[in-house]
Amino acid sequence: MSLTDAAARRTAWYERYERWHGLDRALLRSPAQTWFRHRAAGLLAVLGYHGVEDPTTFAAHLDRLTETATPLSVDRVEAALRDGSPLPSRSVLITFDDGDPSVLDHALPLLAERGIPAVCFVIAGLVGTDEPFWWDELTHLLSHGGVCRAIPSGLPAPAAAYALKQLPDRQRRDALAELRATATTPPPRARQLTGTDLRALEAGGIAIGNHTLTHPCLDRCDDGTLRHEIEDAHRLLTHHLGHPPTAFAYPNGDFDSRADALLQSLGYRSGFLYDHALSDPAGQHPLRLSRLRVSTRTTPARFATVLSGLQPAVYRTGLRVVRSVRQVRGRP
Structure with missing residues (x-):
């Protein structure tokens, strides 16, 4: 099976799982939810949002956190990581990836109203521009006749994005260049x-954190590109903020060990993956903290089981089963 076929199958499975809300309600009523919620009290739930597509649902998430959890700032988390002090029970850190303008328009007032802090990881190279996120550009180019050797015709945009992320970064950039050259219209500008x-x-x-310069998957980059993506983003954000950022989030959550020493030399005190798991600050490296995948489309039932760690455990089990079946059938 080709890389793009595997990408299409994985994306389709993930989308079906995301729509399976009957499972969310069953998990919420399960006795396992009580056990997982008890266990989660001593861990840190780092929630990984992107944009705020539905402000009403996001407000409901915040109200639940106000009632049942202890929202913390990234500075407070970093202080605990530095001195080893324990965090409060049911600690939560809210994060946003990419720097979507909806964080300013919708998240900021809702968070400020409730006195809840957060951190937004920004793609530094897009600050002050009207360039679209590359995955949004990909969607537009594919829907307007763009073709390239790396993506077969008819592959849905989510699967195409996943397939490009698996390529060496130079090949990903080349594929986007082919799509731009063949599409009938360029993508619209983006705020x-x-x-x-x-x-x-x-x-x-x-707070503002570093999410690289252009959002490549760092584990697909050569040494020079990896350094350029982190250092130039650090320099730009320091210029915009008047102080250096101290928090970093890996694009796509893809950890790369080459980044560790570089981030430490630049003074970073926390780093975040996107592995859909609760974080254990006492047991994890401060530059490899786990995050939970959520969005403003996450239902109340799923939100509750994500916070407890039950839904992530079931999700990861499902992925392992799917991978085992594919291996038995000789598929990637």
């Missing part, structure tokens, strides 16, 4: 956050 916006977010309680 991005400005330096002034970043400072407004920080003033309102949303």
Whole structure:
């Protein structure tokens, strides 16, 4: 099976799982939820959002956290990582990836109203531009006749994005260049956050973190590109903020050991994956903290079981089963 076929199958399985809300309700009523929720009390739930597509649902998430958890700032988490002090029971850290403008428009006022801090990991190379996120550009190019050797015709955009992320970064960039050259129309311009916006977010309680310069998967980059992506983003964010960022999030959650020493030399105190698991600050490296995948489309039932760790455990078990079946059948 080709890489793109595997990408299509994995993406289809994930989308079916995301729509399986009957399972969420069953998990919420399960006795296992009580056990997982008890266990989660001593761990850190780092919630990984992207944009705020549904402000009403996001507000409901925040209200639940206010009632049942202890939201913390990234500074408070980093202080605990540094001195080994325990975190409060049911600690939660809210994070956003990429720097979508909806974080400024919708998340900031809702968080500020409740006094809840957060951190937003920004793609530094897009700050102050009107360039779209590369995966949004990909969707547009594919729907307007764009073709390239790396993506077979008719592959859905989510599967195409997943397939490109598996390629060496130079090949991913080449594929996007082919798509731009063959599409009938260029992608529309996109509003991005400005330096002034970043400072407004920080003033309102949303810290700014580094999410690289252009959002490649670092484990697919050569040494020079990896250094350029981290260091240049660090320099730009320091310029915009007036101080260096101390938190870093791996694009796509893909850890790369080459980044460790570089991040430490730049003064980073926390680093975040996207592995859909609760975080154990006492047992994990401070630059490899786990995060839970959520969005403003996450239902109340799923939100509760994500916070407890039950839904992530079931999800990871499902992935292992799917991979085992494919191996038995000789598929990637």
